Amino acid sequence: MIAALVLLTVAQAEMGETPSSRATVELRPTFEPPLSLAELRGPLTLSGAANYEETLSYDLEALLEPDSATVRGRGVVRWTNRGRVPVRELWWHLYLNAFRNERSTFMIESKGMTRRGVRFDPRAPGSVEVTALSARLVDGASAAKLDLTNGFDLLPARTFEAPDDGNDEDRTVMKTPLPFSVAPGQAVDVSMSFVSKLPKLFARAGYVGDFYMVAQWFPKLGVLDVADASGSPRMTDGPAVSAAGPLTEGLEPRWNCHQYHANSEFFSDYGHYRVAITVPDDYQVGATGARIAVREHSDGMVTYVHEQARVHDFAWVADRRCLAIDDDFDPTRDVDATKRAHVAQVLGLSPEDLGLSPVKIKLLIQPEHRAYADRYLDAARAAIQWFGLWYGAYPYPTLTIVDGPSAARAAMGMEYPTLITGGVTWPALPGVGQPESVTVHEFGHQYWYGLVGSNEFEEPWLDEGFTTFSTAKVLAETYGAFAWVPKIGGVPLEPWFGGLRLSEEDKFRVMALWAPDTDAVLRPAWLYRDARSYTANVYFRAALVLSELERVLGDDVFARAMRLYHLRWRYRHPSTHDFQHALEEVSGQSLDAFFANAVRSPGFVDYAIDDLTTRRRATRPPAASSFSSSSSSSSSSRVSLFDTSFVIERRGNIAQAVSVDVAFEDGSRQSVTWDGRYRWHRVTLTSSSAATSARMAEASLSKLDVRRVNDGQTTEREWRAGAAVGTHVLAVLQVFASLIGVLF
Amino acid sequence: MGPSAAESLAAGLGWTLSSPGPAIWVVVVQAILVLPWAFGAGWLADDLFGRSVEAARFARSIDVVLVAELFKTQALGFHTWLVTLAGAGLVFVATSTFLTGGLIATAGAPRPSARFFFAEGGRALPRLLRLLGLSIPFFGLVVMLPGVVILRAADSWAEDALSDGVGMALRVSSVLLVATIAALTLAAIDAMKIQRVRKPDVRLWRVFRHGLAFAWTSPIRTLVLYLPYPCLLLGLVVAWAWVDVRIGRSGWALWALGLAWQQLGAVVRGLLRSAWVASLVFHGWPEGHGHEATLDTEAANMKSET
Numbered sequence A: 001m002i003a004a005l006v007l008l009t010v011a012q013a014e015m016g017e018t019p020s021s022r023a024t025v026e027l028r029p030t031f032e033p034p035l036s037l038a039e040l041r042g043p044l045t046l047s048g049a050a051n052y053e054e055t056l057s058y059d060l061e062a063l064l065e066p067d068s069a070t071v072r073g074r075g076v077v078r079w080t081n082r083g084r085v086p087v088r089e090l091w092w093h094l095y096l097n098a099f100r101n102e103r104s105t106f107m108i109e110s111k112g113m114t115r116r117g118v119r120f121d122p123r124a125p126g127s128v129e130v131t132a133l134s135a136r137l138v139d140g141a142s143a144a145k146l147d148l149t150n151g152f153d154l155l156p157a158r159t160f161e162a163p164d165d166g167n168d169e170d171r172t173v174m175k176t177p178l179p180f181s182v183a184p185g186q187a188v189d190v191s192m193s194f195v196s197k198l199p200k201l202f203a204r205a206g207y208v209g210d211f212y213m214v215a216q217w218f219p220k221l222g223v224l225d226v227a228d229a230s231g232s233p234r235m236t237d238g239p240a241v242s243a244a245g246p247l248t249e250g251l252e253p254r255w256n257c258h259q260y261h262a263n264s265e266f267f268s269d270y271g272h273y274r275v276a277i278t279v280p281d282d283y284q285v286g287a288t289g290a291r292i293a294v295r296e297h298s299d300g301m302v303t304y305v306h307e308q309a310r311v312h313d314f315a316w317v318a319d320r321r322c323l324a325i326d327d328d329f330d331p332t333r334d335v336d337a338t339k340r341a342h343v344a345q346v347l348g349l350s351p352e353d354l355g356l357s358p359v360k361i362k363l364l365i366q367p368e369h370r371a372y373a374d375r376y377l378d379a380a381r382a383a384i385q386w387f388g389l390w391y392g393a394y395p396y397p398t399l400t401i402v403d404g405p406s407a408a409r410a411a412m413g414m415e416y417p418t419l420i421t422g423g424v425t426w427p428a429l430p431g432v433g434q435p436e437s438v439t440v441h442e443f444g445h446q447y448w449y450g451l452v453g454s455n456e457f458e459e460p461w462l463d464e465g466f467t468t469f470s471t472a473k474v475l476a477e478t479y480g481a482f483a484w485v486p487k488i489g490g491v492p493l494e495p496w497f498g499g500l501r502l503s504e505e506d507k508f509r510v511m512a513l514w515a516p517d518t519d520a521v522l523r524p525a526w527l528y529r530d531a532r533s534y535t536a537n538v539y540f541r542a543a544l545v546l547s548e549l550e551r552v553l554g555d556d557v558f559a560r561a562m563r564l565y566h567l568r569w570r571y572r573h574p575s576t577h578d579f580q581h582a583l584e585e586v587s588g589q590s591l592d593a594f595f596a597n598a599v600r601s602p603g604f605v606d607y608a609i610d611d612l613t614t615r616r617r618a619t620r621p622p623a624a625s626s627f628s629s630s631s632s633s634s635s636s637s638r639v640s641l642f643d644t645s646f647v648i649e650r651r652g653n654i655a656q657a658v659s660v661d662v663a664f665e666d667g668s669r670q671s672v673t674w675d676g677r678y679r680w681h682r683v684t685l686t687s688s689s690a691a692t693s694a695r696m697a698e699a700s701l702s703k704l705d706v707r708r709v710n711d712g713q714t715t716e717r718e719w720r721a722g723a724a725v726g727t728h729v730l731a732v733l734q735v736f737a738s739l740i741g742v743l744f
Numbered sequence B: 001m002g003p004s005a006a007e008s009l010a011a012g013l014g015w016t017l018s019s020p021g022p023a024i025w026v027v028v029v030q031a032i033l034v035l036p037w038a039f040g041a042g043w044l045a046d047d048l049f050g051r052s053v054e055a056a057r058f059a060r061s062i063d064v065v066l067v068a069e070l071f072k073t074q075a076l077g078f079h080t081w082l083v084t085l086a087g088a089g090l091v092f093v094a095t096s097t098f099l100t101g102g103l104i105a106t107a108g109a110p111r112p113s114a115r116f117f118f119a120e121g122g123r124a125l126p127r128l129l130r131l132l133g134l135s136i137p138f139f140g141l142v143v144m145l146p147g148v149v150i151l152r153a154a155d156s157w158a159e160d161a162l163s164d165g166v167g168m169a170l171r172v173s174s175v176l177l178v179a180t181i182a183a184l185t186l187a188a189i190d191a192m193k194i195q196r197v198r199k200p201d202v203r204l205w206r207v208f209r210h211g212l213a214f215a216w217t218s219p220i221r222t223l224v225l226y227l228p229y230p231c232l233l234l235g236l237v238v239a240w241a242w243v244d245v246r247i248g249r250s251g252w253a254l255w256a257l258g259l260a261w262q263q264l265g266a267v268v269r270g271l272l273r274s275a276w277v278a279s280l281v282f283h284g285w286p287e288g289h290g291h292e293a294t295l296d297t298e299a300a301n302m303k304s305e306t
C-alpha cells in the first residue's frame, strides 16, 4: 500500500499540470436566471446565489484497501474565516469514531441497531485515526504552496469534545487549538493524513462483501457561526441547546459541531471538493461530483478524480458486483411543457423562467436488480423535473444513484451531495412504490439538505419534513397513490391486498397518529423522546405542517414562498425563522402564532362534534284549522319545527376558528362558525327539517387534525359499520378456529 | 399392505361427501363458539364510531387509516387483543379437541347421527386431553424450538446474503424445512389421536411411541398422505380472503352476500378437515402394517426394565 501511495503522488503531480481553475470553471453549477422571482408581487429579492462565498476547499487522496476495509487518506483543506472575529481553534467531525465501540453517543442512542434491524458487529468496528495534522496561514489571497514540514503540528494539543451530552467515550468531535489566530477573511491550510477503518455495515457507512459505502470518512470541519451585520452570532432556531459551548454574548467565535447522533449527522459548510479515489481496477466507483480524470496504474489499481463546487460533503461507493448504467436528464426531452406552464402560472412566472439544466445520471445497480433500472431512472428524471420547476433548477452536472446488495440495506436510502442510495428488494412489484419513492425522497434531499444547508441536528424538520412533503407531491404527480402492501416474511401480500391504496397524505396522517403530541416538530434531533416520536414528528407531522400552511395560505402563495425560501438560502444555512420570514414576506401575514403553536411546541389540532340531537318541536295547529286533525291536508298545513343541538369540542391544544356544516333531511345545509378557543361550544339551531349530520367543513378542516372519526356525527346510528366489523371478525375467528382445529 | 396414500385420500373425500354431517356439526359448533366475540366486536365498533360521519365509509371497505386511528386513539392496544385472543384460544383448543374426537370416531361410519358424533366426541375428550399434556410439550420441543432456531439462523444468513436470490432461497428453504418437521410431527400426533380414540385400552405411552414410529419410519409416505389436504386448505383460505376483501358491506344485500360467502368458506373448510381426518383413519392408522411387532417388542422391553 505504500507503493500505491507513491503512485498516488505521481498521479497528483501529473494532474497538477492541468490548470485546476479550468476544470473548476466548467464544473461551476449553472444558475437559473437571477431575480425571476422579482416579478412576483411583494418586495422579493434574491440574494442566495449571488452572495455565495466559498468557505472551504478540500483536496484529498483516498486509497481503498478492500482486504482490511480501510481507506488511507491525505490531503489539504483550506478554510477561510468568514466571521467577523479572529478564530484560534478548529472543530472537526470524526464520525467513523461513532463505531469504535458500544459506548459512543451514536451507539448508546441507537442501541447498536439501525432502523433496518441490522446489528453492530463489535468484531468489525470502524474508526478514523488522524495520523498527521498541521496548519499554516495562507498569506493574503495568494495560494501559497503547501509545505508539510513547515506547518504547525496540531495533534499534540487536540482534544475530543462532547458538546451535546458530555460523553467522555465519544470521539466524534475533535477540537484543535491553533497556535495563531485566523483573522476575518484570512485562510488557513491544514494538511492531514488519516486512516479510516470502515465498520461492517450496519448504519449508513461501512462494507459488506465487496460493497464499500464510504461516507463520513474524512476529518470534516464544523461550521463557524458567522456573526451577522449586527454583530450578534447567527444561530439556528432550536431551543437554547448548547452546541459547542454556551451561547455567549458578543463576538465570541462559536463552532457548530455536533457529535454523531443516531438521528442526525449532517451540518457543514459549502466548499470545493476534489478527491482522487484509488481502488483495485475491478471495482466500480460512484462519487460526489463529476469525474474529471481516470488514471490506470501498473499494479492493478485505478484512480478516479472527482470534483464538485458548492457542496458540503463528499461520499463515494466502491463495488465489485454492480453494473454501471449511464443515462441523463435532458430538459428538452424530459420536461412536459404543459406541466411547466402550469407551475409557471402558479408561481406567477413565465415558462421561460423555469429553465432546467441537463444532468448526467449514473446508476450503479446490483445485477439481480437490473429489471428495476428503468424505474430508478424514471423516478430520478421525474424528481429532477418537478423539484426543478417548483424550487429552481438542479444546478449540479451529475447525479449518482447507488443500488446496493440486500445485505447493505443499512446503507440504502441515504443522501449525500449529488450521490444518493436507493434500495429495492426482490420482488418489487410495480405499484408498490419501491424503488420509486426512496429515489425521489433521497433526490429531494439534494434540495432540502444539499442546496439549502439547514442544520439537521438542531432543526431536522427542515431536512426531513420538507423532503417528505415535496416527495409526496412528486409521487402524486407522477404515480398517483401507491398500494399499501403488508408483508409476511418479506413476501408482499400483493395482489391480495392490492386494493388498499393510501394517498401520501393519508400516510402522513397514519404516521402522525403514532405520536401526535409527544414532541414538537422543531426540536434538536437527539432530544426526541424515542425513534418513533422522531420519525412521526420530523417526517410526517412536519409534512402535515407544510400541507396546513399550503391550505391556509393558498397554493400559489405557498408555492412562491417555498421557491423564495429555497433560492434565497441556496448554499447557506437557514433556520426555521428564515422559512417563516419567507412565508410572511410572500403572504403579507404574520405567522408567529402558527409557528409557536404548531412548530415550536408539541401542539396538535383535534376538533370533535358530539351530542348531536334533532327533535321535532311540539307544534300547535294553525289557528284557522278545525279540531279535526286526522286528515293529511291538516298535517301539510302545519309548520313543523326542529330543534337541533350539538357540541363542538376542542380536544387538541391548538385553537383555531372552525366551521361546521349541518345537513338536513330536505337537502338544505347550514354553516356554523366558532372561534374555537374555549374547550367546547354548544350550537342550537331551529329549522323546518330534521338535521341528519353535523361535520367539520372540509375547507376549515386543519391538516393537523389527524383524528377524523370524531370530526362529524350523524343523527341516525350507522348500523352497517358495526355489522361489517362484526362479520369481518366472525370470518377471521372462524378461519382461526378451523386452523386451530388442525393442531388440536 | 394397506391402501395406498392416494386411495386413502380419495376414500376420505368420498366418505365426507356421502356423510357430510360431522363436518357440518364441526362448523356449527365453531360458529356458535365465535359468535359472542363477533357480536362484541360489532357492538364495540358501533359504540366507537357508529354515529361518526366516517362510519358509512368504513362499512364500504376496510379502511386502514381508520383502523389505525381507532387503535391509536381508543386504547384498543395490541395487548387488549392478545389477552382476548388468548382467552378465546383456550376455549377453542378444548372445543377443537372435542370435535376432533367426534370426527375420528365417526370417520367411516355410514351416515353417523349427530347423537353418535357428539357422544363419541365427549367420550374421547378426556383421553385426548391427556394426550395433549404430552403432545403439546413434544410439539414445542421438536417443532417450535428448532423452528425458531432454524428460521432465525436462516434470517440472519439471508440478511448477510449479497444477492436477493440467495437470501430468498435461504428463507424459503428454511420455511419449507420447518414446515416439513411440523408436518411429520403433526402427522405423528394425529396418529396418536386416532389410536387414542379408536383403541381406548392402549396406554398413553405406547400410543405415543406408536404414533412416532408410524409417521417417522417412512417420512415420504407420511408427507404424501398428510400434506395434500392442509395445502388445499391454506390455498382455499387465501383464495377465499382474496374475494372476501373485495366484497363491500355498504348495503344490507352486500352485507348478506359477504356473510354467505364467509359461511360457504367455513363449510368448505369443515369438509376438507373431515376428509383429511377420514383419509388418515382409512389409511389404517393405527392398525399399521408390520411395525406393530417391533413396537410391541420395544414396549415389552421397556416393561421388563421398569
Ligand SMILES: [Zn+2]
Pocket: A441, A445, A463, A464, A467
Ligand atoms: Zn430523508
